[in-house]
Amino acid sequence: MRLKQIHPKKAVKRLKQYNKEMMLKAFDAVKNNKTPVDRAARLFDVPAQTLRDCVLGKVGIKSSWGKTSLFTSNEEESLVNYLEDLAKVGYGLNRSQLNVLATEMAIKLGKLNQGKSLSDKWYYAFLKRWDHRLKVIKPRGLTSTRVSALRQEVVTAYFADLNMVLTENCLQFKPHLIYNLDETGLQPEHRPSKVIAGKSSGKIQAVTSPNSSTTTLIACINAAGTALPPFYVFKGKLRNDELLKGAALNSAYEMSDSDIMKWAIEHNVILFVLPPRASHALQPLDVGCFAPFKACYYSECNLFMAKQRGQIITRYEIAALSGKAYLKSMTPSNIIAAFKKCGIFPFDSSVVPEELLFPSRSFPKKKISEAEESSPTMQELLSQKMMDTAPKVKSPKVRSKKPKLGGKCITSAVVQEVEEYELSRKKPSQFSETFMC
Structure with a gap:
């Protein structure tokens, strides 16, 4: 039997890692x-x-030490400042966009010929040179409505009203009387977690339940670190106590909504509505509780699907699975940290970081100057003249504006305003019109 000849491995010579400062010291x-x-x-x-x-x-x-870069240090620093500013306002650039921008700048500065482009080699070298200021991260997606709603003036007015309510009702040092209530949706179709598979495996699939309906979970916590039992709102009209089988102790449910504002005033509960579309920065449940709750809920769903093979999650299992996740995630440490991060207790109006307020600067409010209001243009005057000579058209029906509840305390006057608005929207029935005639 012929043995395979073993060839000795060639020694790979490693270059010494040194810098210019080390060489200067040795030279000196x-x-x-x-x-x-x-x-x-x-x-x-x-x-x-x-x-x-x-x-x-x-x-x-x-x-010169090493290869010379395409741009000078001042030019690259300007590019770094530009990238930092774009990321702050929510429009950061990725690798391909930065290569296109740098190529355009190099061509305009006469450092690169027309038709050529910078490669990823320049991109990685650029990041390595500026690793003390730049890094590649995955941003959190945020809708434009939330970005434009979270402005400095909105946050300032919110904390001023909140401080007034806390002071008038002597709640600054009573965390057990300060509550936060919010809702979140629960779907049977969960997010599968990472699994262990063979190296030769291709695409691995995870069995999930069909997304048949959404169940609403209403959570309520206070600044002392206590969480009330969860309250569920199931889709449908007929009550069925089997929906709460295996749920957390003292959990409750309902099949429809109810008027919470009247109930709160009758039971001496002070309602303070947060500014609209700003819960990601100002609401404790959104800031520090719902994320770990959803992670625990998906984990419970994964365990259920692994143990009950061939079965799916329906609304009859939602309460049992979410109840376990609720008890694991709504801990006193998470709740107290969430209230502190939102500046509610202890009260801190400067708790909202600047990085959350920067993106709103991309949506400036349109302001009309006094000169524009006082001196109309020739085109506006001619248009007004044309409207004066045109046939008169019946003016549209003036509709009452919906009262805004965000960022203020709910009082009896606010409830009355909402009731008047709802009454103005209701159309009289055909029977009442005939009777009136």
Whole structure:
């Protein structure tokens, strides 16, 4: 039997990792301290032959170190500032967009010929040079309505009204009386977690339940770290106590909504509505509780699907699975930290970070100057003249504006205003019209 000949592996020579400062110290030791080249090379861990060439003048010690970059340091710093500003306002650039931008700038500055483009090699070298200021991260998606709603003036007015309500009702040092209530949707179709599979496996699939209907879970917590039992709103009209089978202790449910504002006033509960579309920064449940709750809920769904193979999650299992996740996630430490992060208790009006307010600057409010209001243009005057000579058209019906509840305390006057608006929207029936005639 012929044995396979084993060839010795070639030794790979590794280049010494050194920088310009190390070479300058070694060069200074040779020139000023009369240290031999080989000893200085060993002391400062630099190549002996390169140091010898610098001492003999074959290589300039002050010559350019490494490859020269396409842009100067000032130009690259301007580009870094531009990238930082774009990321702050929510319009950061990715790798391909940065390459296109840098190519356009290089062509305009005469550093690159027309038709050529920068490659990923320049991109990675650029990030390595500026790794002390730049990094690649995945941003959190945020809708434009939420971005435009979270402005500095909105946050300032909200905290001013909140402080007034807390002061008038002597609630600054009563965390057990400050509650936060919010709702979240629960679907049977959960997000599968990572699984262990063979290396030769291709695409791995995870069995989930069909998304038949959404169940609403209403959570209520206070600043002392206590969470009330969950309240469910199931889709349908007929009550069925089997829906709460296996749920957390003292859980309740309903099949329809109810008028919470009247109930709160009758039971001496002060309602303070948060500014609209700003819950991601100002609401404790959204800031620090619902994310771990959803993670625990998806984990419970994964365990259920793994144990009950061939079965699916229906609305009859929602309460049991979410109840376990509710008890695991709504801990006192999470709740207290959420209230503190939102600046509610302890009260802190400067708790909202600047990075959350920066994107709203991309949506400036349109302001009409006094000059525009006082001096109309010729086109506006001619249009008004045309309207004066045109046939009169019946003016449209003026509709009452819907009262805004965000960012203020709900009082009896506000409830009356909402009731008047709802009555104005209701159309009289055909029977009542005939009777009135």
